[in-house]
Amino acid sequence: MSTSMTYYLIFCGAFIILTWAAYIPFRSGLLYNGTVYCMAIGGYFAGFASKTLGLPFPVVIIGAMLVGALLGFIPALGFSRTSGVVTAVSSMALIFIIQSVIRNMDFIGGSRGLSGIPKVENLVIYTAIIVVITGIFVYRLDHSRIGRAFESIQTDPDMAKTLGINVKKMTILGLTISSVLGALSGALYAYNMRIIYPETFGFSLLLSVQTMLFVGGRYTQWGMLLSVPILWGLPGWIPKSMSNYAQIIYGIILILVLMLRPEGIITRELLNKIKKVITGKNKTVNVNQ
Amino acid sequence: MKKGIKYLAILFVFILSMGSMMACGGNNNTGNETKAADDSITADNETGGDDAVYVDEWEIPILSAVTGNIAYVGKPAGWAAEYAAKMINEQGGINGVPIKVTVYDTQFDTAKAVTHMSSVVDDSLIVVGPMDAPGAESAGQVAFDAGVPNIASYSFADIRAQYSPFAIAYMTDSEEGDWLAAQEWLKINDDIESVVIFTCPTDTSQMATTELLKEMLPTIGVEVKGVVEVASGQLDCGPSAVQAINMKADGYISVLRADEYAKIVVELRNRGVEEGRRITASFSSYSVNTFEVAGDALDGTYIWNKMNPDYEGEEWQALVEAYQQDFDGESPVVNPVPDFYNALMAIKQCYEELGITGNPDKAEEEKQLIAEWLNNSPVIEGIQGEFQWVDGKKEAPVYFFQMEGNVPKAVTTE
Numbered sequence: 001m002s003t004s005m006t007y008y009l010i011f012c013g014a015f016i017i018l019t020w021a022a023y024i025p026f027r028s029g030l031l032y033n034g035t036v037y038c039m040a041i042g043g044y045f046a047g048f049a050s051k052t053l054g055l056p057f058p059v060v061i062i063g064a065m066l067v068g069a070l071l072g073f074i075p076a077l078g079f080s081r082t083s084g085v086v087t088a089v090s091s092m093a094l095i096f097i098i099q100s101v102i103r104n105m106d107f108i109g110g111s112r113g114l115s116g117i118p119k120v121e122n123l124v125i126y127t128a129i130i131v132v133i134t135g136i137f138v139y140r141l142d143h144s145r146i147g148r149a150f151e152s153i154q155t156d157p158d159m160a161k162t163l164g165i166n167v168k169k170m171t172i173l174g175l176t177i178s179s180v181l182g183a184l185s186g187a188l189y190a191y192n193m194r195i196i197y198p199e200t201f202g203f204s205l206l207l208s209v210q211t212m213l214f215v216g217g218r219y220t221q222w223g224m225l226l227s228v229p230i231l232w233g234l235p236g237w238i239p240k241s242m243s244n245y246a247q248i249i250y251g252i253i254l255i256l257v258l259m260l261r262p263e264g265i266i267t268r269e270l271l272n273k274i275k276k277v278i279t280g281k282n283k284t285v286n287v288n289q
Numbered sequence: 290m291k292k293g294i295k296y297l298a299i300l301f302v303f304i305l306s307m308g309s310m311m312a313c314g315g316n317n318n319t320g321n322e323t324k325a326a327d328d329s330i331t332a333d334n335e336t337g338g339d340d341a342v343y344v345d346e347w348e349i350p351i352l353s354a355v356t357g358n359i360a361y362v363g364k365p366a367g368w369a370a371e372y373a374a375k376m377i378n379e380q381g382g383i384n385g386v387p388i389k390v391t392v393y394d395t396q397f398d399t400a401k402a403v404t405h406m407s408s409v410v411d412d413s414l415i416v417v418g419p420m421d422a423p424g425a426e427s428a429g430q431v432a433f434d435a436g437v438p439n440i441a442s443y444s445f446a447d448i449r450a451q452y453s454p455f456a457i458a459y460m461t462d463s464e465e466g467d468w469l470a471a472q473e474w475l476k477i478n479d480d481i482e483s484v485v486i487f488t489c490p491t492d493t494s495q496m497a498t499t500e501l502l503k504e505m506l507p508t509i510g511v512e513v514k515g516v517v518e519v520a521s522g523q524l525d526c527g528p529s530a531v532q533a534i535n536m537k538a539d540g541y542i543s544v545l546r547a548d549e550y551a552k553i554v555v556e557l558r559n560r561g562v563e564e565g566r567r568i569t570a571s572f573s574s575y576s577v578n579t580f581e582v583a584g585d586a587l588d589g590t591y592i593w594n595k596m597n598p599d600y601e602g603e604e605w606q607a608l609v610e611a612y613q614q615d616f617d618g619e620s621p622v623v624n625p626v627p628d629f630y631n632a633l634m635a636i637k638q639c640y641e642e643l644g645i646t647g648n649p650d651k652a653e654e655e656k657q658l659i660a661e662w663l664n665n666s667p668v669i670e671g672i673q674g675e676f677q678w679v680d681g682k683k684e685a686p687v688y689f690f691q692m693e694g695n696v697p698k699a700v701t702t703e
Contacts, residue, residue: 003435007407011400103490112493115426116451119434193403194430197423199491200399235394235401236408246394247356 006124007192012229013127014188019212019224020138021181026218027147028174029154030087033206034075037094038068038182039189040201044102046187047114047196052107057120057191061130064187065180072179073172080171083157095202102198113197120191127188134181138221141177150174211250215257217264226265344647347388349374349636350409351629352418352428352441357397358521359421361547361576365612366420366625367392372611373633383640386647390633395419399427410435414647414656417441417459417632420625422494429456436653438660440632444494449681454657454664458683460595460628466687467498467544467571468505470593473689474540474569475511477591477700481540481567483512485533487553488544490518495544498571502542514538519549530556543570550574551582558586565589565692572687575622580695587692595624597688597699600673608672628683631671639663 018039025032042064049055049063075094079087103111120126141147149170152160157167190196212231216223234253235246242249257265351370354363374390382388393405395418402424409416410431415438419425425441426448432439433452443449443458475481484506488499503513514536519529530553533541541557543550550570557568569591570579580587598609598620608630612621621627639645639662645655666678676685690697 003411003431004404004408007404007431011404099491111490111496112445113423113426115448119430193399193427195399195427197399197493199423204398235404246396 001124008233009124010127010188010192012232013124013131014185014192015209015212015228015232016131016224017134017181017188018185018209019216019228020134020221021178021185022209022213023218023221023224024138024141024150024178024181025174026213027142027154028150028171029157030079030083030171030174031085032079032175032178033088033091033210034072034079034094034175035178035182035209036201036206037075037091037098038072038179039186039205040095040098040102040198041071041179042068042183042186043190043196043201044108044114044186045183046190047117048108050118050191051114051116057126061184061187064183068179068181068183068186069176072182073176076172076175076179079175080168092206095206099198099201111198113195114190115195117190117194117196119194123188123191127192130184130188134184135221142221146170146173211254214264215254217261217266217270219263219268220266220271222271223264223266342384342386342646343649345386347383347386347640347647348413349388349390349633350405350413350416350418351390351392352395352402352405352409352416352424353392353420353625353629354397354424355392355394357395359397359546361578362623362625363395363397363420365616365621365623366418366629368612368615369608369621369626369629370417370633372608373630377633377637383637384645388633388637390417393418395421395424395428397421397424399423402428403431406431406439410437413437414645414652415440415636415659417629417636420459420629425456432456436656436660438656438663440636440663443681445497446682453681454660457660457663457678457681459632460624461683461685461687463494463572464498464501466593466595468501469687470569470571470591470689471502471506471542472509473593473700474542474591475509478540478566482510483514483538484540484542485514485536485538486516486542486544487519487529487533487550488516489521489546489549491521492546495546495571495573498544502544512538519545519553521546521549523549523552526552526556527560529553530560533557534560534562540567540569543568543574545571546573547576547579548582551579554579554583554590555586566591569593572624575624575697577619577622580697584695587695590692591690591700592692592697593687593689594622594697595685595687596622596627596673598622598697599699602672602674604672627672631669631676634671635663635666635669638669639666 018035021035021038045064045067046060049060079091082090102108108114149165152163152165153167153170160167212224212227215231216227234250238246238249351367353367354360355367370390370392374388377383378387395402395405402419406416406428416432417440419428419441422442422444425443429439429441429448429452433455436455438455438457440457440459443456444463449456449458486499486502488495490496499516506513517529517533519526526549543553545553554568562568566589572594575592575594609620613619639659643658643662645659663678664681668675668677674686676683689700691700
């Protein structure tokens with residue numbers, strides 16, 4: 001496999017997981033911007049643990065997820081009391097906080113970044129395995145009682161309460177799971193880049209993640225599998241003479257997709273239709289059941 | 290309807306497949322043909338012998354931030370590489386074979402830099418760029434793993450050592466230049482005994498320079514009264530200027546980039562810093578933007594650069610003329626212009642002295658030879674005087690200027 005393909009696939013894997021991390025809070029009706037914060041935590045933990053502590057890859061990955069869970073759980077306690085725009089705006093603050101904290105921590109490189117993260121052989125294979133496992137987890141979560149509880153909260157939190165769902169606990173759970181996935185993607189990203197900076201985990205990354213989520217389709221977990229490879233590979237698709245306009249093309253695609261398909265490219269309706277085509281049945285099947 | 294969905298499904302699969310193939314093929318030089326092996330073999334057969342040049346075009350990828358926050362530096366850098374290639378080709382190419390450069394836009398984004406580097410290392414004997422330090426540090430490991438020499442923005446000695454011998458700095462170390470310039474400024478203005486430093490906390494290079502100045506200035510009897518942090522893209526620099534003035538220092542050192550420095554210098558002058566000589570700035574502020582935005586507020590201030598825009602050499606003057614034609618009469622003022630030009634010329638000298646063939650069977654050996662030659666090069670005649678690489682670090686003159694109005698005039702050369 002070419003070097004280019006290897007890096008591309010690992011980046012795609014990391015961003016698919018990151019987009020799933022943004023997708024899970026969305027399932028319970030929260031536009032949570034703390035995924036990038038958790039990605040930074042996972043990335044820096046992975047960098048520090050592998051470079052300074054010399055821990056092996058599997059231990060680092062598990063450690064990053066645990067640290068992500070812990071540091072994602074704490075703000076989740078607060079965010080469980082918020083909703084809508086308030087969550088979106090206030091969770092953005094986490095990005096500022098984590099960047100400032102990292103810049104002032106010299107033992108992880110401070111503003112100069114953390115370099116010298118060891119190379120992991122066959123990282124692309126590990127990434128593929130992790131993406132598959134994570135995908136199965138998200139699928140099972142979506143189709144479990146918890147997933148249905150998330151959905152009912154998204155539809156109407158008050159109605160969810162009348163159904164006996166503890167909205168606060170469910171929100172905390174969703175945000176914590178999201179944090180774990182965010183940290184996992186950060187660890188993979190750090191291993192792929194082998195040098196990370198506080199600035200990496202900023203608004204442009206957040207914008208990319210939200211774009212991938214909204215373009216792919218935010219009501220199913222499958223949209224990311226389409227939007228991430230396309231959007232990440234976009235600069236390579238554009239003819240050289242038009243490379244200066246890459247950002248404009250990116251924006252136009254986003255606007256067109258959201259105008260023509262407000263729910264994103266992959267919707268539940270589309271999945272149902274595809275399923276019918278594959279199975280040859282005309283009966284409507286709810287993929288979420 | 291059913292048929293339509295089938296087509297839609299097929300379309301998705303097609304888009305995915307095409308996306309993967311186009312975006313991450315071994316070489317994604319969109320619009321440029323990759324050298325076909327058959328062509329190379331033909332060339333070899335025609336010229337004959339193991340030492341004959343195997344390729345019929347030297348492809349050199351250039352990674353530069355052509356768009357994004359530092360496009361005002363990245364675009365001229367890419368232009369300089371293309372201009373150098375044109376000059377080399379007019380002189381008969383390298384060992385009689387033409388050179389072709391392809392500029393890849395890293396957008397001042399480390400992930401993009403890594404992506405582009407990964408797309409070119411498999412097919413390249415050498416890569417020039419990324420032109421920014423974070424991009425170079427990130428993409429450098431890709432070049433290092435592939436054993437490809439990389440002339441890029443390796444501003445820090447530890448990073449050069451980490452990727453040695455494949456990491457070669459295209460420009461001199463900024464920190465050293467800042468320290469030299471500060472000493473020169475203090476020598477000329479010996480009544481300045483205390484300073485305030487303006488820096489951007491999110492810029493690794495600026496922070497490293499700030500740390501160096503904080504450490505070194507007291508050793509020559511100059512007190513650092515404080516550091517004022519100016520955010521990248523900060524709109525209102527008035528409060529930062531007031532903060533600095535309130536520290537009651539004799540002078541002000543800025544290591545900021547052009548946009549922020551231009552605002553700071555205007556605010557300082559408007560708020561009571563009457564003598565321009567009390568302000569000095571780093572090479573990263575040396576840009577047309579600074580001169581236009583700050584205007585007369587720059588009068589009397591100092592600034593240093595890694596290049597001299599008024600250099601009188603014939604080769605440089607020809608470059609300036611060509612640059613002015615392509616950039617609506619503007620002159621080149623950013624150092625990557627001579628530095629990228631010099632990098633291409635050094636590659637030509639290197640290939641010719643080593644007798645590089647481009648034969649894929651000897652690629653590993655040749656890449657190692659190129660890296661070692663460049664890492665500790667002989668003295669090379671550049672477009673603005675001689676330079677040399679010592680352990681990957683570039684050693685070349687820096688230039689110090691005092692502004693007359695908003696026009697820089699050379700003061701002295703170190």
